[in-house]
Amino acid sequence: MLATETRSLDELETLNEQKTPAITDGFHLVVEAMKLNGIDTIYGVAGIPITDLARLAQAEGIRFIGFRHEQSAGNAAAIAGYLTQKPGICLTVSAPGFLNGLVAVANATTNGFPMIQISGSSDREIVDLQQGDYEELDQLNAAPYTKAAFRVNKPEDIGIGLARAIRAAVSGRPGGVYLDLPAEVLSAALDADAGVKSLARVVDPTPRQIPAPESIKRALDLLASAQRPLIILGKGAAYAQADADIRELIEETGIPYLPMSMAKGLLPDNHPQSAAAARSLVLAQADVVVLIGARLNWLLGHGKAPQWSPTAKFIQVDISPTEMDSNRPVAAPVVGDIGSAVSALLTTLKPGSIRPNAAWLKTIAERKQHNAESMAARLAKNPNPMDFHSALRAIRDVLAGKSDVYVVNEGANTLDLGRNVIDMYEPRKRLDSGTWGVMGIGMGYAVGAAVTSGKPVVAIEGDSAFGFCGMEIETICRYELPVVTVVFNNGGIYRGDDVNHSGGVDPSPTVLMQNARYDKLIEAFGGTGYHVTDPQGLTKALTDALASGKPTIINCVIDPTAGTESGHLQSLNPTSQIDSGRK
Numbered sequence: 327m328l329a330t331e332t333r334s335l336d337e338l339e340t341l342n343e344q345k346t347p348a349i350t351d352g353f354h355l356v357v358e359a360m361k362l363n364g365i366d367t368i369y370g371v372a373g374i375p376i377t378d379l380a381r382l383a384q385a386e387g388i389r390f391i392g393f394r395h396e397q398s399a400g401n402a403a404a405i406a407g408y409l410t411q412k413p414g415i416c417l418t419v420s421a422p423g424f425l426n427g428l429v430a431v432a433n434a435t436t437n438g439f440p441m442i443q444i445s446g447s448s449d450r451e452i453v454d455l456q457q458g459d460y461e462e463l464d465q466l467n468a469a470p471y472t473k474a475a476f477r478v479n480k481p482e483d484i485g486i487g488l489a490r491a492i493r494a495a496v497s498g499r500p501g502g503v504y505l506d507l508p509a510e511v512l513s514a515a516l517d518a519d520a521g522v523k524s525l526a527r528v529v530d531p532t533p534r535q536i537p538a539p540e541s542i543k544r545a546l547d548l549l550a551s552a553q554r555p556l557i558i559l560g561k562g563a564a565y566a567q568a569d570a571d572i573r574e575l576i577e578e579t580g581i582p583y584l585p586m587s588m589a590k591g592l593l594p595d596n597h598p599q600s601a602a603a604a605r606s607l608v609l610a611q612a613d614v615v616v617l618i619g620a621r622l623n624w625l626l627g628h629g630k631a632p633q634w635s636p637t638a639k640f641i642q643v644d645i646s647p648t649e650m651d652s653n654r655p656v657a658a659p660v661v662g663d664i665g666s667a668v669s670a671l672l673t674t675l676k677p678g679s680i681r682p683n684a685a686w687l688k689t690i691a692e693r694k695q696h697n698a699e700s701m702a703a704r705l706a707k708n709p710n711p712m713d714f715h716s717a718l719r720a721i722r723d724v725l726a727g728k729s730d731v732y733v734v735n736e737g738a739n740t741l742d743l744g745r746n747v748i749d750m751y752e753p754r755k756r757l758d759s760g761t762w763g764v765m766g767i768g769m770g771y772a773v774g775a776a777v778t779s780g781k782p783v784v785a786i787e788g789d790s791a792f793g794f795c796g797m798e799i800e801t802i803c804r805y806e807l808p809v810v811t812v813v814f815n816n817g818g819i820y821r822g823d824d825v826n827h828s829g830g831v832d833p834s835p836t837v838l839m840q841n842a843r844y845d846k847l848i849e850a851f852g853g854t855g856y857h858v859t860d861p862q863g864l865t866k867a868l869t870d871a872l873a874s875g876k877p878t879i880i881n882c883v884i885d886p887t888a889g890t891e892s893g894h895l896q897s898l899n900p901t902s903q904i905d906s907g908r909k
């Protein structure tokens with residue numbers, strides 16, 4: 327999987343004899359180690375001590391995408407990892423640059439995206455004696471926020487260091503890995519022959535993990551006993567790229583399924599077996615639930631009442647054994663990689679042995695119909711000023727039939743409503759705030775998706791969310807990426823109409839600049855800006871922007887009173903029962 331462009335050790339040795347002098351150094355070994363492992367892109371920010379590393383990598387044919395902030399570089403690397411199953415590489419300078427990137431490493435670990443943050447660091451002797459070096463920080467201390475963290479202390483360990491980082495990032499549940507390269511290791515010289523011999527090409531970095539046959543039988547026996555079965559597909563299922571087998575399992579058994587947000591499109595959202603429009607009903611009434619690459623975390627109400635039936639039984643397909651029983655006992659754990667597990671389920675499945683009860687399918691169909699009608703009525707309203715629904719309807723209609731477009735989505739109302747309204751038709755095309763509900767991933771994910779795929783990206787961003795990463799529009803313009811950013815401008819976090827109850831002049835904590843013109847920002851970098859206030863204007867702007875393929879921002883004015891505080895997460899937002907300051 328890592329071998330897009332690889333060289334054998336023999337080839338390298340020959341090259342070495344022909345081209346390079348008898349001396350090499352850490353910089354060259356890092357680049358050679360990357361090439362040996364098929365790493366073709368680095369996302370980063372240059373500076374001491376990794377400037378020459380970035381330059382050399384570029385000179386050697388590795389694409390370097392330079393960002394304005396390390397967090398976005400890290401997010402781009404993480405989403406590249408999710409999309410390609412190869413660890414995305416983020417390169418940062420020491421201390422502050424490292425810490426900026428670390429947020430993305432922690433987020434990648436939380437979401438199960440494979441990435442490696444490679445950071446330069448200051449001289450160990452000075453750091454360890456805390457003598458105050460330039461950008462001094464003991465960076466390996468951040469290990470708890472990573473899936474794994476390694477430091478290379480001598481140049482001949484660079485190859486093994488990168489190999490360990492690659493394996494840690496992609497094997498098992500993928501995650502964010504930190505690789506610390508002190509400045510002195512980068513500049514250290516060593517014998518070129520010894521250097522090349524120290525490199526390592528990772529063989530089979532994501533070995534198949536075949537589930538035990540008895541776990542497959544146990545799962546199928548339980549499923550055969552179900553009256554009201556349900557399959558839940560999570561982003562682990564999307565990541566696994568076992569699309570055809572997953573679809574076959576669903577269609578062969580006739581079981582209704584629910585996609586988690588980043589699994590939307592794994593089967594097209596208009597698939598007749600999708601129960602997405604009857605979500606609360608199926609969660610509450612299912613008697614046997616098959617989780618495929620989805621965790622029973624807060625996004626699924628921890629698998630507990632009131633969202634779930636207390637008697638429901640769970641089958642869980644996951645690569646991580648310790649995920650089982652994490653929130654609720656799992657009756658039939660299937661531990662293995664999803665590709666192998668779903669294929670084993672299909673092979674062992676006796677035709678006709680699993681059939682959901684007809685009454686169950688009828689109940690779901692009725693609820694879907696009812697909810698679809700209410701949604702259609704909601705979307706058909708055309709309020710002035712424009713609300714979230716009518717703006718999203720316009721985007722949905724432009725994107726229908728353009729299934730190659732990646733959709734990035736973050737914000738609160740912008741995210742929650744966007745997930746419900748925008749249908750996806752292809753796997754791994756929806757990229758969003760994920761497990762943490764984090765803000766600031768938008769532009770990094772947009773760049774990562776555009777760079778790895780060459781396909782257009784539409785980023786639907788709350789105005790607050792966009793602010794966390796907005797300077798990357800310069801990056802998007804510099805690399806001329808086909809990214810259209812639609813800023814849902816309601817003048818605030820959740821809403822734009824909250825007031826300062828002290829009577830003072832400062833705005834409320836949730837309020838942003840009213841009437842901001844985000845479209846003008848991109849004009850500073852030669853991109854195209856649109857300012858729209860109604861669905862017709864949005865339809866035209868988005869259509870034109872996608873046709874042009876040029877970096878674009880659409881400032882989409884949304885009614886400041888249309889949103890809900892905390893979006894769909896009101897129950898998670900503690901409020902003061904004494905005096906909330908709202909009055």
Ligand code: ADP
Pocket residue numbers: 436437438499500559560561562563565566586587588589618619620621622623625643644645646649662663664665760761
């Ligand atoms: P969602 O948020 O979509 O519900 P989660 O991120 O909570 O999804 O869950 C994804 C799960 O998928 C994780 O528990 C992870 O261990 C698992 N996973 C990721 N890749 C694979 C794979 N290739 N095979 C099996 N399980 C996987």
Ligand code: TZD
Pocket residue numbers: 736737738739740741763764765766787788789790791792814816818819820821889893
């Ligand atoms: N900081 C980070 C890194 N992540 C967060 N999730 C938050 C802060 C808190 N937060 C949310 O959970 S949503 C949100 C913040 C600041 C922004 C919501 O405003 P928006 O979207 O403009 O992006 P809407 O459409 O106005 O709701």
Ligand code: MG
Pocket residue numbers: 788789790814815816817818819820821
């Ligand atoms: Mg907003």
